[in-house]
Amino acid sequence: MNQQKRPASRRRSNQRRGNKRVATQGDSLVGTEFEVEVGDVAHGGHCVARHDGRVVFVRHALPGEQVVARVTDGGTTSRFLRADAVRIVQASPERREAPCRFSGPGACGGCDWQHTSAAFGRELKTRVVREQLRRLAGIDWPGVVEQVPGDEDGLRWRTRVEFSVSPDRRLGLRKHRSHDIVPVDDCLIAVPEIAATGLLEEPAEPDTTGVDVAVAADGEVVAVDLPVRDSGIPNLVERVAPNGLSARGFRVSARGFWQVHPGAAATFVGAALDGLQPKPGERALDLYAGVGVFTAFLAEAVGPEGLVLGLEGDSRAVRDAGPNIAGFGHATLERADIGHDGWGSVVDETLDRVDLVVLDPPRSGAGRAVVRDVLARRPRRAAYIACDPAALARDLAYAAESGYEVVSLRAFDAFPMTHHIECVAILEAAGAVADQIRR
Structure with a gap:
């Protein structure tokens, strides 16, 4: 997907000019915690809450819950804040323990609704x-x-995953809205053949920035090192x-x-x-x-x-x-x-x-x-x-x-x-x- 670039004047607004930083969000509120009542779901994998008259988009929450939210993006003059639900004060009946141990606040950003069933995910x-x-x-x-x-009830369906390489050469997946990488030894929404390659247990090759693993309908597994250095990409x-x-x-x-x-x-x-x-x-x-x-x-x-x-x-x-x-x-x-x-x-x-x-x-x-x-x-x-x-x-x-x-x-x-x-x-x-x- 091509993303339209912002005008140059706006791109400069978040850069330093001399020794002064132009603050578009005021003083950062990242890390601030407060308790909120969670409203309905919104497009984008989060629910809507309000705090001090401002909209807060809360991940890892469900409608109707009371949670402690930790700000992940935004400042004192932001129109809205982004946050993670880091503690559940009053849980929804639809909440469950996430089956994937790499899911949750500050962890892998690949899934939005591991903390509920696939059926309730479809309702949302x-x-x-x-x-x-x-x-x-x-x-x-x-x-x-x-x-x-x-x-399988919302799991084991993804037939292709592009993994990134962490600083210690482990394959992993990125955090939500971040370049930080969470090393993983399995991905529960991926088909089992991907973890069975053993690639997630081995250090990545030198100069490799990622590995794209795909599984075809007949079970053939192909792994392509990134960046691609030749034109010989196999077909499935x-x-x-x-x-x-x-x-x-x-x-x-x-x-x-x-x-x-x-x-x-x-x-x-x-x-x-x-x-x-x-x-x-x-x-x-x-x-x-x-x-x-x-x-x-x-x-x-x-x-x-x-x-x-x-x-x-x-x-x-x-x-x-x-x-x-x-x-x-x-x-x-x-x-x-x-x-x-x-x-x-x-x-x-x-x-x-x-x-x-x-x-x-x-x-x-x-x-x-x-x-x-x-x-x-x-x-x-x-x-x-x-x-x-x-x-x-x-x-x-x-x-x-x-x-x-x-x-x-x-x-x-x-x-x-x-x-x-x-x-x-x-x-x-x-x-x-x-x-x-x-x-």
Whole structure:
């Protein structure tokens, strides 16, 4: 994900000028402790509390608890504070002892909800999705976050982990919002094959800054030392078998993007195609196509009399996609910087019309311009796959401006024990736009 840089004048505000430091947060409150009553969950893996009239985002807490919070970020003039719950005065009935000994305040930052069950974690995520959709898109969503098959009550699902190297050459994971590294000998949300490599028990090689470990669907384990010093990154073969569709194998670089939950890819493809209801002969556009997963299944659904175009900005993913769609003469996947000048001309040169769209953008979302330009082609339906409910809600509001409404929305717990959520929204033309398409 690309993060937009702050203006230079603001970047300088936290630097020293001469012998004086420009304080944007006043005097630091880091380490200060106070007791608070914890309110509801908020987007980002924390709950909201208030202290002295100021909002405090508290990690390691649950709604309704009374806790002692220790400030981890903020000062006397900050608009809000960040804190960890370091002592539980009154616990929620949903609290449990974290199964991972590396989880908790000041420890590994990989998980947000180890201190509750996977089921209650889904309840918390449901509240977040509902609040974001209502606040940013004016949508009252009655659904719930669904479990994805393939984990063990929220554990043992992550098929890829990138470990960092601590100063004493141990592999570990970073603390929350920190470059500090917590050495680990296992990760309970990772599949057991990762710890079984023995890499977590050995010192890292000299000059290695990290190790990326991936486990394929057939159990093959690949470890890549970072930084990558040559172009010989191995490939893995992943399999996707959505309900009602034939299983397919996909080649992906060991450093390329792939859904890390073993049930995620099949779940998302199934949800998208169930919502799109593709018909033979239709034209489909797959934006942010990655290694061609949706492109391939769309091509299968529309048949040889149809056409499918996938566009992807990452060159490595486009290279990986070649063999993945090679069996479909009516499907192509090309490199294009979606949202920048020229990408729309690629669509117009390849497809005589657009009946269906799949949008699977990065965490920041597609944005108003892309949503507007895509829907201006008047697809019959569009599937939006989102890993951030706030970005999704904003883009759904932009879709409404273009005359499209949400006809279904499903949310999935593809990242148990963390605050991350994946959603699949199906959009359909409404009102005058629907009449225009029918004509």
